[in-house]
Amino acid sequence: MWYTGSAHEGVAMAEAGRRPTIADIARAVGVTKGAVSFALNGRPGVSEETRARILATAERLGWRPSSAARALSRSTSGVIGLVVTRPAALLGVEPFYMRLIAGLERALQANGQALLLAVTKQFDEVADIHRSWWAERRVDGVILTDPRVDDPRLDLVAELAIPAILLGGTGSHERPGLSTLTADDEPAVSSAVRHLARLGHRHVARIAGPPEFAHATRRNAHFLAGCERHGVRPALAHTRFLADHVLAATRRLLAHADPPTAVVYESDLMAATVVGSAAELGVRVPDDLAVVALEDSPLCELVRPRVTALRGTIDAAGWQLIALLDEHLRTGTPQHAALPPRRLVVRGSTRCDR
Amino acid sequence: MWYTGSAHEGVAMAEAGRRPTIADIARAVGVTKGAVSFALNGRPGVSEETRARILATAERLGWRPSSAARALSRSTSGVIGLVVTRPAALLGVEPFYMRLIAGLERALQANGQALLLAVTKQFDEVADIHRSWWAERRVDGVILTDPRVDDPRLDLVAELAIPAILLGGTGSHERPGLSTLTADDEPAVSSAVRHLARLGHRHVARIAGPPEFAHATRRNAHFLAGCERHGVRPALAHTRFLADHVLAATRRLLAHADPPTAVVYESDLMAATVVGSAAELGVRVPDDLAVVALEDSPLCELVRPRVTALRGTIDAAGWQLIALLDEHLRTGTPQHAALPPRRLVVRGSTRCDR
DNA sequence: CTGAAAGCGCTTACAG
DNA sequence: CTGAAAGCGCTTACAG
Numbered sequence: 001m002w003y004t005g006s007a008h009e010g011v012a013m014a015e016a017g018r019r020p021t022i023a024d025i026a027r028a029v030g031v032t033k034g035a036v037s038f039a040l041n042g043r044p045g046v047s048e049e050t051r052a053r054i055l056a057t058a059e060r061l062g063w064r065p066s067s068a069a070r071a072l073s074r075s076t077s078g079v080i081g082l083v084v085t086r087p088a089a090l091l092g093v094e095p096f097y098m099r100l101i102a103g104l105e106r107a108l109q110a111n112g113q114a115l116l117l118a119v120t121k122q123f124d125e126v127a128d129i130h131r132s133w134w135a136e137r138r139v140d141g142v143i144l145t146d147p148r149v150d151d152p153r154l155d156l157v158a159e160l161a162i163p164a165i166l167l168g169g170t171g172s173h174e175r176p177g178l179s180t181l182t183a184d185d186e187p188a189v190s191s192a193v194r195h196l197a198r199l200g201h202r203h204v205a206r207i208a209g210p211p212e213f214a215h216a217t218r219r220n221a222h223f224l225a226g227c228e229r230h231g232v233r234p235a236l237a238h239t240r241f242l243a244d245h246v247l248a249a250t251r252r253l254l255a256h257a258d259p260p261t262a263v264v265y266e267s268d269l270m271a272a273t274v275v276g277s278a279a280e281l282g283v284r285v286p287d288d289l290a291v292v293a294l295e296d297s298p299l300c301e302l303v304r305p306r307v308t309a310l311r312g313t314i315d316a317a318g319w320q321l322i323a324l325l326d327e328h329l330r331t332g333t334p335q336h337a338a339l340p341p342r343r344l345v346v347r348g349s350t351r352c353d354r
Numbered sequence: 355m356w357y358t359g360s361a362h363e364g365v366a367m368a369e370a371g372r373r374p375t376i377a378d379i380a381r382a383v384g385v386t387k388g389a390v391s392f393a394l395n396g397r398p399g400v401s402e403e404t405r406a407r408i409l410a411t412a413e414r415l416g417w418r419p420s421s422a423a424r425a426l427s428r429s430t431s432g433v434i435g436l437v438v439t440r441p442a443a444l445l446g447v448e449p450f451y452m453r454l455i456a457g458l459e460r461a462l463q464a465n466g467q468a469l470l471l472a473v474t475k476q477f478d479e480v481a482d483i484h485r486s487w488w489a490e491r492r493v494d495g496v497i498l499t500d501p502r503v504d505d506p507r508l509d510l511v512a513e514l515a516i517p518a519i520l521l522g523g524t525g526s527h528e529r530p531g532l533s534t535l536t537a538d539d540e541p542a543v544s545s546a547v548r549h550l551a552r553l554g555h556r557h558v559a560r561i562a563g564p565p566e567f568a569h570a571t572r573r574n575a576h577f578l579a580g581c582e583r584h585g586v587r588p589a590l591a592h593t594r595f596l597a598d599h600v601l602a603a604t605r606r607l608l609a610h611a612d613p614p615t616a617v618v619y620e621s622d623l624m625a626a627t628v629v630g631s632a633a634e635l636g637v638r639v640p641d642d643l644a645v646v647a648l649e650d651s652p653l654c655e656l657v658r659p660r661v662t663a664l665r666g667t668i669d670a671a672g673w674q675l676i677a678l679l680d681e682h683l684r685t686g687t688p689q690h691a692a693l694p695p696r697r698l699v700v701r702g703s704t705r706c707d708r
Numbered sequence: 709c710t711g712a713a714a715g716c717g718c719t720t721a722c723a724g
Numbered sequence: 725c726t727g728a729a730a731g732c733g734c735t736t737a738c739a740g
Contacts, residue, residue, distance in 0.1 A: 077421075084456075092456075
């Protein structure tokens with residue numbers, strides 16, 4: 001732009017500290033606010049010459065639309081909400097959420113939208129937050145993660161008619177009005193079991209997250225099916241994600257008379273914690289115990305041996321989520337897509353031929 | 355509340371799907387919108403009896419203020435902005451930002467405020483984001499982290515007169531109008547050096563973050579002073595935070611004819627990466643190389659040996675930042691406070707007596 | 709193609 | 725104590 005806002009153009013300059021409005025532009029150009037609005041939004045009803053002058057003046061004044069005024073008159077906020085529920089102790093270490101948030105934010109930014117974030121410790125705060133956001137017209141839609149068994153949020157968004165997208169369901173959770181980005185974990189779980197079976201493991205355990213997470217139970221089924229298919233004796237346990245619980249669950253497993261020789265952990269953090277604590281657990285990884293994580297992250301490469309893991313596409317998920325939800329908002333019809341399958345990344349924690 | 359919104363009260367009920375406004379309340383109670391607003395905001399000018407009826411009706415209808423309308427008429431958004439600048443590869447693993455964000459969000463939530471988050475890869479995008487936020491009246495104030503040498507953001511917030519608080523400066527960065535939550539790293543760096551000196555180390559290196567971060571250079575000075583005080587020969591190096599760079603910098607250090615026997619790393623992630631990769635580096639920790647991190651996090655407890663670190667108070671920092679910035683916004687005067695000093699947490703990565 | 713006006717949902721001086 | 729009205733900064737039917 002070649003306007004520099006020199007002093008003699010002061011007629012149109014807003015006083016210092018005051019942010020310019022379309023009224024300032026209208027006055028400077030000598031048209032109505034309506035005309036300015038039309039020009040700025042690229043709508044017909046304004047001559048090309050006037051439009052050009054309006055745009056130039058807007059730029060010269062450094063005008064940007066007031067988000068509040070726009071939200072009020074368009075009755076749309078340009079904001080998408082995400083509630084993150086995790087114990088504080090986990091939030092910092094588990095890479096998942098920060099990566100998801102970063103991806104979402106980049107995608108939204110590219111659209112001129114914004115992310116509204118809430119962090120809760122307890123799941124029962126989540127409904128209230130969504131209610132408030134919606135009643136206060138703070139968000140146009142929300143992203144739901146980590147679907148639970150009988151997830152109360154699904155009823156809630158249906159009741160309030162909040163446009164929402166669910167990340168990580170199977171599609172069986174589909175409700176009218178709900179968009180979904182589904183994850184089919186079967187191939188992932190199956191390839192983990194196959195990998196271990198090929199290495200000679202005949203007794204494999206799975207340590208799952210809390211059973212209230214829908215995917216925990218679902219993956220259990222895939223795991224059992226995979227074990228059956230490969231002639232592997234399975235063992236199952238659930239645990240919270242916190243380090244102490246994970247280690248305790250692992251100890252219990254290893255205390256059996258005939259313990260498993262490999263464990264498939266729900267998360268990267270679980271697996272890395274166990275590999276890091278192998279000595280305290282009295283096992284060598286992978287010789288005594290092979291370890292696989294159903295989620296990958298740099299944590300898997302921090303410990304030694306590095307952790308064999310199933311790599312997903314969290315970063316891309318942000319873009320996919322926003323694309324689907326935007327389409328949902330635009331058309332009023334829920335959208336559906338599936339995440340690409342996870343791929344097995346073999347590392348030292350299983351690199352032991354038997 | 356004992357109102358259940360039964361059918362015969364339908365006069366005041368908004369149609370399904372429409373969210374109630376103060377006009378609905380006014381109509382139901384039989385007063386003006388102005389009176390409703392006064393009652394709802396606890397301002398005088400409304401009889402106690404009327405106020406009670408208004409509040410009850412508001413609750414029965416499930417009314418909540420429209421954030422956009424409020425923002426527009428109060429010309430305040432109730433939103434605080436934070437721009438996070440980190441390479442994508444780091445954002446997931448480094449616990450710092452997620453913990454800061456979580457703390458900030460909890461503190462804001464308690465105030466009925468919200469956090470607006472932006473994620474950028476490159477520092478030069480930051481100014482534009484702040485400009486947009488401010489021009490669009492999206493935020494009432496912003497939080498600045500990781501001050502840089504000659505930080506352009508400080509001029510920017512001064513120029514635009516954005517209320518802002520800087521986390522992690524020393525106070526020498528103070529500008530008129532800027533609130534600060536300062537960190538005095540001297541005791542932390544000093545105690546790290548003292549700890550190593552007491553263990554018998556006579557040649558200690560510091561691997562710092564990139565020199566454009568103000569604290570990197572500042573801590574260098576503290577480090578050199580500490581070494582001098584304790585009769586320790588110092589070595590200094592700068593590196594990016596990414597794993598490859600950290601390992602390369604460490605290798606270079608170890609390749610010297612007379613390499614240091616201990617390294618103080620800028621961050622938890624740097625130190626954990628090195629401890630995890632000790633075998634590849636050809637050293638045993640702590641026997642050949644003692645390792646200290648100037649920042650603590652669960653990553654320090656993930657690797658073996660665990661990493662000796664200086665524990666700060668990120669979680670509490672969120673509350674402090676919001677308290678200071680709110681006071682700044684309320685009074686119009688910048689506020690200043692200091693973070694509590696970091697404390698040395700001794701773990702296995704230095705537990706080697708010489 | 710252009711102008712004048714009402715509306716989005718609040719807040720707040722200003723009269724009665 | 726109460727009411728009627730203007731204003732926050734946009735958008736958008738509706739007349740000319």
